[in-house]
Amino acid sequence: MEPLPHLGYGLGLRPAYYEEILSTHPPVDWFEIISENYMIPGGRPLAMLERFRADYPIVMHGVSMSIASVDPLDMDYLSALKRLVDRIEPAWVSDHLAWTGVHGVNLHDLLPIPLTREALDHVVDRISRVQDYLGRRILIENASTYVSFAQSEMTEWEFLGEMARRADCLLLLDVNNVFVSSFNHGFSAEDYIDAVPVEHVTQLHMAGHTDKGSYRIDTHDQPVCEPVWKLYERARKRFGRVAAMIERDDNFPPFSELLAELQRMRDIDPAICDAAEQNAA
């Protein structure tokens, strides 16, 4: 399989910003779409996507592959996903380390899994089959979680690393999700970042979350907070010049605010990467 391109700095493509993007052609290197929003027969969303695709690289990010579900792989879903891949020719395709339902039901949420050998074997097998079907390596993202299971046999970063090695898949590391889950479960976010295998990480997500006091929720409706920026610097130092983006899915601010968050990445990254590369040399 061909190596994936280095894309730079991206944003989530959301209808709230369609007109502004078309009229101003902003300095964004690429856009990420929610795959399912375009897995439809026709109409405005697909027509707009083709217009954006003519001007920008696109990556496809799914929310309902349900890779960890014990239900059989949904071949209708995968077939529709493949049709969209063939139509849009994205730089890459990603989804989450999560399940969304069983027995044919879909809860439209990224549900947590016990970090067990059984779950690892199951997920590795399914990622491999999806990659074979799509004819490409996929990226799997760490989801924010609000519960962990007593029967877990390893840390989430151990699970991710083993999964990526065995399935030969790539990783989409969501820095905000690491922060949220570390708060909710009391582990070290720094230990997590330091342990994820560098060679598999292809993309970083950044987003805002909601602080509920005793726990935090991954809401994507706030600016990225300072502790997550600090963790981002650590991730950037470790993973180098991989593609990064800001996710915003609610409480949409003026587009300029998202561009300013991207600019912050562009401003801080060169010095971090240069220093890391010099140290490595």
Added chain:
Amino acid sequence: MRLAELQAAFQSAVLSGAGKDPTVLASLAKPTARERATGFGVYVKAYRLRAADYLEEDFPALKSLLGDKRFDELVVDYVAANPSRSRNARYFSARLPDFMQGFEKWRGEAQAQGVAQLERALTDAFDAAEGEACALEALAAYAPQDWPRLVFAFHPSLRLLCVPAGTVELYEALSSEGAAPRPKPRDGEEAAAVWRSGFDPAYRALGTDEFLALNEALAGKSFGAICQLVAFQEDEASAPERLAQFLVNWFSDGLVVALGEGDGEEGRAAP
């Protein structure tokens, strides 16, 4: 607990709203029962909040008609009875009109059911399959004596609805910016067509004879056969003129995507 058992228990508790389900809470790692319930409660609450968001987004006029409190009741009833079976959240609300007809508490709400049917059809039209509308000039390629054999193909988004009388007018009042007066309920039914024009969903009420004609045309009947049927069922003398006007309307609305000559009374237009 095996992965399959855990997922079944977790899902069952989310669907039933059992935030303190003992099987699920016993499987969690937090030291106190309160912490375990708080974490699991995030999933239980989020499921209902998301479902309510989907329904609110797809049925704004219905919400306006019922009011916040009764709409919330409808959401609770629907969510409890209709776990999503689609990977795409966009289809979660698809069964709401049928649910209202089949659920005793909502069966008597004819106006609300009509508005729900219309709004759902508009949502479906928004991202229905593509079709390129034919211009009226396409008819000029056929000599008038060939028109009786003409058959039509319609935009894939086109749906015909039978809804309680006054539904279209009520929907317009509910969707208007100002406080437009709501029409009073009327007896009987009315027909409406819903389709996509360009990128935007469109609709209009249909008279009885146009509904009949369009329904037959959608079924592949030739223009001549439709004329005969409308003449038989309606006013024979004025039928040809009315049919000609319907045809012009179908073209100008962008409903017709192909026309051709059928073999007999029935046929399909080549796309």
